[in-house]
Amino acid sequence: MAPLLTQVCSEVNGALQRRDGVFLASILAIEPPFTPIYEQLIVGLRATYPANTNDAIGRLERDIRAIVGETEESEDADGRPVPRWGAMVTFLASWMAFIRDVDVLNLLKTYEDLSELIQRGNAALQHTPKGVLLLPTLVGYAKIFARIAVGVEKRPELIQHLLGPVNQEGGRESLAEKAANVVRQCFITCLSDKATAPGGIRNSKPDGKKAGVYKMANICLKILFQSDKLDNCTAIFRNINNSAPPLHFYPASERVTYLYYLGRHLFANTDFYQAQLVLQKAYDDCTSDPRCRHQKSLILVYLVSANMILGRFPTEHIYSQPEAYGFRKIFSPIAQAIRRGDIESFRRLTSMNVTSKDAVLLRKFRVFYQIGHYCEVLIWRSLFRKVFLLTGHKGTTEKSAPTLDLNAVLAAFQYLEKRAIMTPAIARAEFGPGRRPATFAPEDFMASTYIDPDFEGVEDAKPYNHMPDIAEVECICSSLITQGFLNGFISHKMNRFAIQGARKVGSASKAGFPNAWEVIKATNVEAGQNEVEGWVKEIRQQGGPNVIRLASARPAGS
Structure with missing residues (x-):
């Protein structure tokens, strides 16, 4: 030798x-x-x-x-x-x-060799009691492996022979999924370590291989997120929920990274209330060090987006933060349109045809569709309230309820929807009583040019531009009542919405149009949504009850 x-x-x-x-x-x-x-x-x-x-x-x-x-x-x-x-x-x-x-120039061979090396390292990691000594080494290897896997994934010409067979759904296991599975084995080894103190915590620190649980989980999640394989993350969060020590015992860097991925996963699955709880905690725990500003800004993009969908809009305090640079230009116009019930502006800002830098940025972060789709119900509520403030009947007697003529709401809907499909130049023209143009040329309308990809190339395929009628307005009103955003009932015979509890509250607008965020929050709290799967807050004792609890995340600051 x-x-x-x-x-x-x-x-x-x-x-x-x-x-x-x-x-x-x-x-x-x-x-x-x-x-x-x-x-x-x-x-x-x-x-x-x-x-x-x-x-x-x-x-x-x-x-x-x-x-x-x-x-x-x-x-x-x-x-x-x-x-x-x-x-x-x-x-x-x-x-x-x-x-x-x-050979650093041969990424594919490096990927294959490193995959084999990590698997052999995981076999050594399983040894009791010495295997834990290899944990720092494997964490470092896994980080390098993640970078290589994501890089090779972007070179499809190199990896065709590495892809798995076609499954029943017609897809194949990607290279990223294969790489995540390699690291996941190390994650499972850490998670299933039995040679630790009860609950995996000793002297307020993770014990044994449990110290690597969130490190390995974050590397797996990084591979899957960067390769657009979010569905595969569910098993990781479920395993952590079932077996991992509480998150708050781990270093801030691991906590923040893990909560960021969990929050994004919840957001992608439209669990916006839980997403804002998780992302708020990640944002609060993220250091104010300027070197971490980019990470904090990423968290804030999803936190602000989730809160807007829930009826909470960024404050001046949020806009003034260094990590929120440029947020006002992106989010403020959308928030203003929602507050005013301005369907026209909202449609223009969230249309699939929009190519502005702000829209492109929101698409890059994959929040554009969610904002455009899930905020629409808030637009409806705001428009109903605005029409009531302008035209509503307060009630002529002490026993009569304040009412809103749904025909007036229909007129507002149609007016704004028509403006939304016009070219901006025509829409800016006077479009009111006595000033309405007699006719419009086809080119005066912007009528969405978006056609579903499934219908591209079909003869006579045209974009769909819909105008609501009174039946649809009643349907929208019923939906808002069911969701708790309107408080009252509909008289279908008279086409009116009647507000309940106005005299008890002292204000018809407050009684009839509850705060959207408070309604959503109360509904989620009642349904037990403050407990998030994948966010472990307490030690699980073997054979006994949970003994350590954390206070729930404080309300979001945006």
């Missing part, structure tokens, strides 16, 4: 004897450029254990086992037997083979 190889193995053995996993990780480097001592080691490996020799790995394992005595059977401090750690010898040999053969 070469002297340098003997020295490296001795250093590894010393790190294992001292139980110094961090130092062990510094020895087992895999990312070029290597320092001169590693370059010499690589030359020695190529000379003594060449890659084209069948027994090279076997000889290398024998030589490693002769020096790294910590991999043999032993006893712990209490005299209990510690089994042989053969998987560690195999891993060390694989590590040396990896640095001997690595």
